[in-house]
Amino acid sequence: DVKVTQSSRYLVKRTGEKVFLECVQDMDHENMFWYRQDPGLGLRLIYFSYDVKMKEKGDIPEGYSVSREKKERFSLILESASTNQTSMYLCASSLVGEKLFFGSGTQLSVL
Amino acid sequence: AQTVTQSQPEMSVQEAETVTLSCTYDTSESDYYLFWYKQPPSRQMILVIRQEAYKQQNATENRFSVNFQKAAKSFSLKISDSQLGDAAMYFCAYRSGFRIQGAQKLVFGQGTRLTINP
Numbered sequence: 327d328v329k330v331t332q333s334s335r336y337l338v339k340r341t342g343e344k345v346f347l348e349c350v351q352d353m354d355h356e357n358m359f360w361y362r363q364d365p366g367l368g369l370r371l372i373y374f375s376y377d378v379k380m381k382e383k384g385d386i387p388e389g390y391s392v393s394r395e396k397k398e399r400f401s402l403i404l405e406s407a408s409t410n411q412t413s414m415y416l417c418a419s420s421l422v423g424e425k426l427f428f429g430s431g432t433q434l435s436v437l
Numbered sequence: 438a439q440t441v442t443q444s445q446p447e448m449s450v451q452e453a454e455t456v457t458l459s460c461t462y463d464t465s466e467s468d469y470y471l472f473w474y475k476q477p478p479s480r481q482m483i484l485v486i487r488q489e490a491y492k493q494q495n496a497t498e499n500r501f502s503v504n505f506q507k508a509a510k511s512f513s514l515k516i517s518d519s520q521l522g523d524a525a526m527y528f529c530a531y532r533s534g535f536r537i538q539g540a541q542k543l544v545f546g547q548g549t550r551l552t553i554n555p
Contacts, residue, residue, distance in 0.1 A: 357541050366446065368528060369545040376541065384542065416482065418543075423536045425472075426543055428482035 329353075332417050332429035339436050345404040347432050349417030356422055358400035360384075360392065363414040363431070372415075375400055376422075407436045439464045441531050443546035450519045451554050457504075458514045458549050460529030468534030471505065471512045472543065476526040485527070488512065490534065516551075524553045 333348035351358065357376050361369040361384075371384030373392040381392050389411060393401045400419075404411055417429040440463045450456035462471070473485040488496045488505050495503050500520075504513045516523055529546040 359542060361545075366547055368441075368443075368547040369543075371542050371544075374542055414480070416480075418482075420541065422541060425484055425487070426482075431480040 330417055330419055330427050330429040332415075332432050334432050335430065337432055337434045339404075339407050339434065341408060341436060343404075343407050343436075345407045345434070345436075347402040347404075347415055347417075347434070349400045349402070349419075349429055350398050351400075351419040351427070352398065353419070353421075353427075354397065355419035355427075356397075357420045358394065359418040359420075359426065360390075360400065360402045361416045361418065362386065363416055369416060372402065409436050412436045439466070439469075439531050439533070439544050441529055441544050441546040443529055443549050445549045446547070447550045447552070449552040449554055450516075452519055452521060454519055455515060455517045456519055456551065458516075458527050458529075458551065460512045460514070460546055462510050462512060462529070462531050462546075464510070464531065466533055466535075470532045470534060471503075472530040472532070473501070473503070473512075473514045474528045474530060474545075475523075476528065476548075477522075477524070482528075486514065519553050521553050521555065524551060526550050 330351045359374040360372045375381045375394040391403045415432045418426040420426045469490045471488045475483045486498045500517045526548045530543040
């Protein structure tokens with residue numbers, strides 16, 4: 327079975343901190359995604375990557391950056407965390423044209 | 438840009454009854470895929486069912502079936518014989534059929550929280 331692992335299930339950070347959310351997949355998938363989930367808004371795409379060192383902005387990239395130095399790892403970076411970035415963050419991966427596999431999510435609280 | 442709309446924030450159903458969750462979408466593409474995902478309290482997203490737009494036949498997976506109306510851009514999920522384990526958030530999602538890198542993302546609806554009453 328494909329495994330997508332997010333490093334933290336819950337995270338509490340202070341305003342202005344630099345935050346790293348890590349995601350690792352074990353099935354050699356080309357595509358990796360970061361989504362943000364908020365009540366009433368569903369899942370919104372922040373960034374995605376289709377190859378090492380390749381990235382594309384999603385629908386809400388402001389305030390975020392990403393890094394993909396190795397194929398299996400896709401990191402989401404909040405350069406200076408703000409309270410409006412309190413949310414659930416979901417990572418996913420897939421082969422081209424195939425279904426997405428999701429991690430279990432990181433609930434981030436920014437105080 | 439494609440959009441997906443779920444107009445029912447919450448639904449409830451009696452155990453063993455049937456419930457239908459609604460989803461509409463907007464696209465100018467002719468080749469695409471539609472999905473229903475389930476997210477239980479564990480937060481793990483689980484693929485429930487998938488429909489290819491070029492297939493006229495509605496997809497079914499055991500107690501789960503869809504009503505795909507391509508002209509109306511409607512994609513509803515029917516759950517028959519509802520069970521307590523069906524309680525979850527349900528998300529409708531769209532993906533382009535183009536096999537190019539930028540088209541591989543899923544576009545999600547707002548979600549419907551389904552409660553099963555014993």
